[in-house]
Amino acid sequence: MRFAGQGWAVMTAEDLGRYDVIVVGAGVGGLCVAIEAAAVGARVLVAEKTERVGGMLHISSGEFSGAGTRRQAARGIEDDPERHWQEVMRLSHGRADPDLTWRTVRAQGETVDWLDGLGFDFHPETPGLVHGHEVYSVPRTYWGVNQGDSLLRVLERELARWTPEQVRVLTGTRVTGAVQDGAGRVAGITAVRDGTHEIAAHAATVVLATGGYDAEPGLRNRFLPPGCEDAMIACLDHATGDGLRLAEGLGAAVSGNGIFLPVMGLIPDPGRPGFAVDYREAFIELAPAYRTPHEIWVNRAGERFVPEDGTSPERRERALLEQPGLAMHIVWDEATAREAEPLIRNGAGGWTRERFLAEQESGRWIVTAPTPEELAVRLGVDPAGLAATLRRYNEAVRAGHDPDQGRTTLPMTIDSPPYYGITSTAASLLSRDGLQVTGDLAVVDRDGRPIPGLYAVGEVLGNDVFAGDNYVGGMSVTPAMTLGRALGRALAAEAS
Ligand SMILES: Cc1cc2nc3c(=O)[nH]c(=O)nc-3n(C[C@H](O)[C@H](O)[C@H](O)COP(=O)(O)OP(=O)(O)OC[C@H]3O[C@@H](n4cnc5c(N)ncnc54)[C@H](O)[C@@H]3O)c2cc1C
Structure with a gap:
């Protein structure tokens, strides 16, 4: 076994044993991987560095999109995934990844119906048209009464269906590196619990669902086009690009499209230079x-x-x-x-x-x-x-x-x-660049070959994959949920 990440280390950590799937990060993407993997019978470990699950959902508007849903049908709205995909490609000026975008969009309606079935508290005006970004041609955006919190409540309820033996969630656990076997396959993680306690855990597959890098200006500015360094930070502090750096250390390819489109209307926080006032306040x-x-x-x-x-x-x-x-x-x-x-x-x-x-x-x-x-x-x-x-x-x-x-x-x-x-x-709140993956979300190296055992989902992929050089309604949260769910099922099936 080798341990990669913060340098090569001799293992002195407490060994937490073996799982089918290890998920790094308990935001919307990671939670959906864990929930579906457990549903197919996998034993899952979720490592989350903060003290709570939910990631960016705590601040996100949580708007998601999907075509051909029951809610649309009930309102007489004609729509289908092909039309949704065409619009994502148009709004992204053809710069979204056509294959990955199709893989998510074709199933996003089903994600919306899944949430519906779980008792999600849809805002009564949904599906609706949202004017904060370029508007879709038909109402296919949904949000909860309590924005991102509404999504989190549903996902937490689903997570609670599983025993700790089925899904073990460790908060306060910062993943610092990957365990690799002799053949170079990623076979686990190393992490630090509660700031000091070193641990390791093993699994057939590791999923990076660590979100973006926008709260870490040094890393963010590596990806922003020149002259955009003054953009304020408008996301939560956990978005420090840990997964991206960890995978880069393993040879992963990272996109670098130089795309930046600001979010407007945020107010500089006089008490925290470089950061915006929390938009939930104003x-x-x-x-x-x-x-x-x-x-x-x-x-x-x-x-x-x-x-x-x-x-x-x-x-x-x-x-x-x-x-x-x-x-x-x-x-x-x-x-x-x-x-x-x-x-x-x-x-x-x-x-x-x-x-x-x-x-x-x-x-x-x-x-x-x-x-x-x-x-x-x-x-x-x-x-x-x-x-x-x-x-x-x-x-x-x-x-x-x-x-x-x-x-x-x-x-x-x-x-x-x-x-x-x-x-x-101008503010940045979501990362545009990220880890390059196959259609099955396997992280690829700089020669385009999958790094065995390593997968990624959510904002760690960079939002240009699903939105190109624009913002496209719901096209961060919904791919994280939809592809996360599919990935969880696939990895669990592989493990069984
Ligand atoms: C203000 C705001 C509004 C938004 N509104 C929308 C919207 O309406 N619709 C939309 O589609 N998108 C929206 N977005 C973007 C969207 O919310 C995010 O892209 C999405 O929630 C990211 O989900 P994720 O699971 O990939 O990452 P995150 O939610 O960021 O979760 C990543 C998790 O990984 C954990 N983590 C990170 N590093 C480590 C580590 N080393 N070890 C262990 N855990 C780690 C983090 O603590 C975090 O909990 C918005 C974003 C913001 C900031």
Whole structure:
């Protein structure tokens, strides 16, 4: 036996014995592998480095997609996996992996029905169209009443059906390396429990379901295109790319497509530079389908760079990428604040007008000033630029025509002091690159050969596999569930 990972080591660790399948990481992908492997009779060990299962589901919107579902049929929505696949390929500009995408999309409807059968608490508006990303042509996106938590509740219930002999879940257990047999086959893991206690466990197959790397800026910036290093981090701290690094140490091939499309509307956290305020607390609603824009958005030169009422999220995301520091500043005035719906929201509907007006005065995220020039200074924007832009915008409102950006929603001038502004920076919340795998999710080496015994599922594959250079509705959580379930069944069948 060899132990690879944090260097070659002589084994002094406690041996936890042998399993059919070891799953590294208890996010949505890992949980689905474990649940289905157990259902086919496999003995499973799940190693999770944090103190709780669920991974990114604790913060994720948890929107998932699938075609040809019972819920669609009940609402008279005609849809099928082929159509879904065509749309994923179109929205990803042909850059999603066609084979892996088909393998997941063809079964995503069944995943939705599976959740339905497990009593998932579907939001009553689902299946729906979601305007936070480019919209599908038919309602095929679903979400729970409690977003990602709704998914976690169902998966936890399923997990609880199995005894610890069938599925042993070790939280507080950080996997540090792989055990390899004499032939180089991955045959287990080494890990550290509770920070100090070294352990090892053995299995016919090891599945890396460790999620992404976005919370580790050094690793993330290796994959981001140059100039995007200012992007804020908007995911949970566990996403440090452990699985990717572990597999790379075993010779695994890693994609490197240089794709980045920011998430917009997140607020820099003054208490944690480089990180965004948790979007469950607050985000800026930019989608005109959900809120009529009354403000202008400017860059550091004080210039508008996109029509604020544009319906294409991708267009505004790409426009933000072109702005210095990936930053935008949203500007409004006293009259706008009283007229418009609150600019800040969260998924729980926790932002009333009163709360928003109080936030304006608190100075936490929103700055205020008596003149556009002084506001610009406080925002770090060119004062003359902002003042000139506001003059031109107000003329456009009066004329009912915006020659600069072609905006057609021009509700009111912005000229009643005090003025307000908030900065938002492009954010990254999901990893675009990751481990390269076969159609059966075996991790491949740099020569394209499967590394025996090693599999991967979920965000550790990189989201470009399922979304190319865009965001595509539900195409991270749903492939993690769908391919995770299929992988669990296949590995359990192999072991039996
Ligand atoms: C704010 C936000 C909103 C989102 N909304 C959506 C959405 O609506 N729809 C969608 O499809 N996607 C969405 N995503 C993305 C999606 O939630 C994630 O891609 C998905 O949940 C990842 O699942 P995973 O199982 O691959 O990884 P994770 O959920 O990240 O789980 C990985 C697990 O592995 C553990 N782990 C890591 N390293 C080790 C180690 N060395 N040893 C042991 N355990 C380890 C981690 O602690 C973690 O529990 C969103 C993401 C964010 C941040």
